[in-house]
Amino acid sequence: MIENHDNELEKVILVGCQLQNDDDIRFQYSLDELQSLTKTAKGQVVMTVTQKREKRHGATYIGKGKVEELSALEKELDADVLIFNDELSPSQIRNLSSFFDARVIDRTQLILDIFASRANSKEGKLQVELAQLQYLLPRLGGKGIELSRLGAGIGTRGPGETKLETDRRHINRRIDDIKTQLEVIVQHRERYRERRKKNNTYQIALVGYTNAGKSTLFNRLTEAESFEENLLFATLDPMTRKMIMPCGLTTLLTDTVGFIQDLPTTLIAAFRSTLEEVKEADLILHVVDASNPDYFNHEQTVYKLLKELEVDSIPMLTLYNKKDKVLPDFVPSAQHDSILVSAFVPEDLLGVKTHIEDIMKEEMNEYKVTIPNTEGKILASLKQDTILKELKYNEETDMYECNGFIIPSHTLTGQLRDYQKGETGHNV
Structure with missing residues (x-):
């Protein structure tokens, strides 16, 4: 480098x-x-x-x-x-x-x-190579694109290990080969997503304009080690990590590639499979750089691309990031619920998670149950897989009184009905 x-x-x-x-x-x-x-x-x-x-x-x-x-x-x-x-x-x-x-x-x-230069995973490299080949194909010949120069200097990196030849048929064969490889990877990703869905894990996707601070927030919310730097497109390959909520519930948070105005159409098409992660999300966290003078247009760019991906109906929480550098004339313009945060302030990170919990409760069913103290496995599951608001031991009955919220489709829902306590409009 x-x-x-x-x-x-x-x-x-x-x-x-x-x-x-x-x-x-x-x-x-x-x-x-x-x-x-x-x-x-x-x-x-x-x-x-x-x-x-x-x-x-x-x-x-x-x-x-x-x-x-x-x-x-x-x-x-x-x-x-x-x-x-x-x-x-x-x-x-x-x-x-x-x-x-x-x-x-x-x-x-x-x-x-x-x-x-940013792609690290096999899928990312293949997607970039596909986009580059589709861009180069109509530009072959003449002095416009000197394929022999590939590999030295800006605009010449890639497209991967295969050395491009001027033969269009060769390039078309390579494009077909990449598409076949990507189909296999996409199928694997879909199976992985289906497995996560069966586990009833709440999934959250981080989206936003490039360099808005998504990876920094991702690292601090999940204590992961995603690459973060003050550069455009610091993250290219999606990364998913566990995020533990204040109540103890385990969720999954996915960091995605940054959006940008006038993103090449070949790239939107190539990275559609990567952005499919957003389609599977229960909640979208839209990160906006509140210190950027053009933040409003950045928001609109993200909204437009999310609409193209047909995910604009998923619940969204906008995080106006970098509040320590916010502009004097900044006014939140989000079309959804929003909060002003700094990725480096622990109280703000806790506030984000608490806010997410409140949103989750709106989509969940409330439960009030009494669990025998011998059912340690169910009690542990309530702490990890539900939002447990109250856990109180009753010495007279030798039972635990539990009050919280659960995803309606969760496998625990049926078990909790056996321990139902009281009747409310939103009870399990």
């Missing part, structure tokens, strides 16, 4: 085209994000070039005069890479590449490159 010293980083010029109806602030946020993506890919931004136009130039994205200006800057700054802030068409890449010695890549290729 390249160490973070300026003289070892590739020199990058960013290029953006602002259409007349594009909001100035939103356009600037987009360029700032492109700069963050470049930093994540181990690049050093030496210049940002922008142009306002009625529409993007069909052949070269920006106008001829701006191309000439960019060519002079490339030579003056000795740039290694030119990164354009939109997805370029195959012809645009070919045309632009003929003007420059530096590599020409677009936002999509940059994101794919970062994903290639």
Whole structure:
């Protein structure tokens, strides 16, 4: 891995085209994000070039005069890479590449490159390779994509161990092969999910815009060791860990890949199986970086992608993270229940879990039962698999009086009916 010293980083010029109806602030946020993506890919931004136009130039994205200006800057700054802030068409890449010695890549290729460097699991690597191949296929030939250069520098990492050839049939065969391998992995994941469902474990999914702090919250809520860093797409492969609630109930928490505006369609399709974890969740924790000036649009991006995944009907709790750095004009805009937290404040983490418990109770049945003191196994299950509000030993009856909430479909429900105490509208 390249160490973070300026003289070892590739020199990058960013290029953006602002259409007349594009909001100035939103356009600037987009360029700032492109700069963050470049930093994540181990690049050093030496210049940002922008142009306002009625529409993007069909052949070269920006106008001829701006191309000439960019060519002079490339030579003056000795740039290694030119990164354009939109997805370029195959012809645009070919045309632009003929003007420059530096590599020409677009936002999509940059994101794919970062994903290639982040994937650790076999599934993640296959998904990235599939997305890269689908992106590269229509761009084969010409100077636009020099496949022989793959493996050295930003926009050239991956796509995995297989060395791409220019033969389209070879690439199509590789795409078919990857899809077959992914189908096997997806089937395995589905069996694993079915097993978890049979165990009646409450499942929670962490979602949010990239770099919102999901992995940091995940680590502190579960005491796991997921990779966390102030970089975009720090987490790529989903990770599931046990999370113990204040009442003692064991739940499962899954950390997912971060969303981003203008996420390449090939990546949305490729990572759909990974995001299937969200579909199986009983609750979605939506993490939002409250310190980011563009937090509202980040929220909307997540809502849009969740709708595409058809999971927008699952109960959601929004966690506005990084409250210690919150903006003065911050106003919660969540469409659902929300709380302001910091991942580094233990009281806030306890508050998150308590809030989750309250949401869980709304979906559960209340029970009031008396259990003989000889039934230690059932008593232990009540502590681990239900929200046990009260556990009191009655010396006169030599029984435990238990009061709490249970998932209606849980196997314990039938056993508790045998020990039913009293009748209430929501009792087991």
